[in-house]
Amino acid sequence: MKTKLLFIWVFLAVVSNVSAQQEKGIFGPSNWLNNWTEFKPAKADYGEATQILAGNITVNTRLTKKDVYIIQGNVYVTNNAVLTIDPGTIIIGDAESRATLIITKGAQIVAEGLETDPIVFTSNKSTKKAGDWGGIVILGDAPINKFGLYSSVNYDDLDPSLTTYGGSNPASSSGVLRFVRVEYAGKKARGADNFDAILLGGIGNKTILENIMVSYAAGDAFDVLGGEPVMEKVVSYRCNGIDFKFTLGAQAKIDNSLAIRSSYISNSNGSRCLDISSYIKKEDVDFTKKQTSVTATNLTLANDSDDIDADIKAGLVKEAVFVAENTTLVLRKSVISGFNPAVILDSKIDINDKNLKKIRIEEMYLNFCKGNIFSAGSLNNEDLESYYGNSVFFNLMSKTSNLETFNDFANPRRPDFRLALTKITASTK
Template identity: 85%
Template sequence: MKNIILIIWVFLTVVCDVNAQQEKGIFGSSNWLNNWTEFKPGKADYGEATQILAGTITVNTRLTKKDVYIIQGNVYVTNNAILTIDPGTIIIGDSESKGTLIITKGAQLIAEGSETDPIVFTSNKSLKKAGDWGGIVILGDAPINKFGNYSSINYDLDPSLTTYGGLNPASSSGVLKYVRIEYAGKKIKGSENFNALLLGGIGNKTILENIMISYAAGDAFEVLGGEPVLNKIISYRSSGIDFKFTLGTQAKIDNSLAVRTSYLTNNSGSRCIDVSSYIKKEEADFTKKQTVVTATNMTLANDSDNIDTDIKSGLVKEAVFVAENTSLVLRKSVISGFNPAIILDNNIELAEKNLKKIRLEEIYFNFCQGNIFMAGNLNNEDLESYYGNSVFFNLYSKTTNLETFNDFANPRRPDFRLALTKFTASAK
């Protein structure tokens, strides 16, 4: 009887331990990427445009699935108008005019697709590539940490229509759900690339779920202040930063994915997560909240046929960068195939009060050339010792993507959930 009880206890312990490990990274009882995502968007045929979007939209407007729309130039939604996009609608960004959609402060974008009928923003080129068109800008009145509470977007846009920031953290700029944004991030002459999706001063009542950005030439998601809540967000093979948070953002991001490739990058730097409190320190108001990002169940993976060779060749950079005067809580996440996994700004003093603001817990570090470093410092013994403490429950391994994930190389329906039953991870 005692032996039977012991066997049952061991079995339950193993099952619970495996389940706990599998909760790292993106999760779900089924693969939530199925049906609405597209990992080969260059081969998709969306048809020719039948309607033009141009100029300024000042009244409530609906885009329907029966038409294909093309964004020509900078299209502004103003005057507190609501732009509603029906499930399954296709919107094409014009390359020649840098087609860009701007939802101004007070206006809303209601783009609520479905799992079987997503809304798609894509390129008008027959041979599509990163940076074919501008992107989407959504501006709200939630707090930012710049002096005066307000700022405006540059990118060769109208500054009188691109202000953001305010005093309403619970505001709503609308809904983005089951939406794909492909090949955005066009280069601006004499400046940088547009970002695929720029969120400025977005309030926490804005719904941001099931959004896939693929092949962005600039940053995929850039968040400037506000209090956004993001869930099931994907950045796939973007050239810039996948998830960038700054200007006092109080952000939560959960169950989300960034897949990079060693051969795509841009001059301003490329990594999965970038957390900072300001762009220019002299513009930051330190009486206001500085950036705090809570990221749970993130999967950050470098897609490479030979990660070890790419790392040795210098093609791979860090996955996460944390600047001074910020806070990052990264939990139950997977970081696979980077050099190294995480870099901390060298202006951060290695004191307990600062490290308490950078919480790295239950992380699965896989195939990284080093785990946690200070920028420009090759000696990371103190950081490895601190975050390697068993109280953080961090695990370490060195396996290929094919072994690490359920179905990493599937060209149409990949499954990036962790497959820890295939191998053994260690506490160090």
């Protein structure tokens, strides 16, 4: 009887351990990327435009699937209007007029696609490339940490009087983005960097941000400026800039989300999967306000490379995660595969108990990284590696290829980036 009970206990322990490991990285009983994503958008045929969107949208407006819309120039949704977009609708950004869609503070976008009928924003070029058009800017009245309650989007291409964001309402809603794809965005702004594919300024936590895919952006994929966004099942695929950027006091949650980078596409200057900071200019920050705090769970951050070792040696691969000073990060149950190293802490962060308690990195699967957790510019990272390598954090390290690490990494049409536990052997050493 004792032997039988011991066997049952060991069996349950193993099952529980496997179950816990399976929850690392993106997860689900089935591959939630199926049906609504597109990993070969250059080959997609979206048809010719039949309707033009231009100027300001000042009244409630609906875009329907029966038409294909082209955005010309900067289109502002103003006057508290709601722009509703039906499932399956195609919206094309005009490259020649540097098209951008801006949802101003008080207005809303309700782009609610379906798993089998997503909404698509894409380029009008016959040969599409990153940066063909601007992207989507969504602005709200949730708090930011700059002096005063407000700021504005700093692009010369946009009207600053129509791009203010920030306020005192963390529970506000700027609408819905669900089952939406944004392709080839990130035009070069005059006198500045590239546009972001999706910029969220002062977005409240009642805004719904789920099942959103950004692919082949020339700038950042998701740029969060303050606010309290809650993001789930968001995807950044082969983008040039940062995949998920949080700053200006954002109080953000991001869960069950994916970033796939490419050694030969990524910008070599500060381009990474996850970037956490509290300010752009320190002198602009009100330190009596909340500084950036991000809770990130079940992320999969992977670098797509045929030879990761060679790409690292060639300097084509950098860190997956960067954490700046005066921020808080909880990064849990996530997979980081193929970076140099997995995480870098700002050199301005003193490595002490107080600061390390604000940067919780636990229950991770760190794979094929040249180093795990480093302090920027430091030649000796043994203390950090030892600290986060302690068994109390349940961080696992391995060195297997992406093909071995994930269920179906190289599938060109329907990849499955969930962790493939049957193919890997995890080690805590």
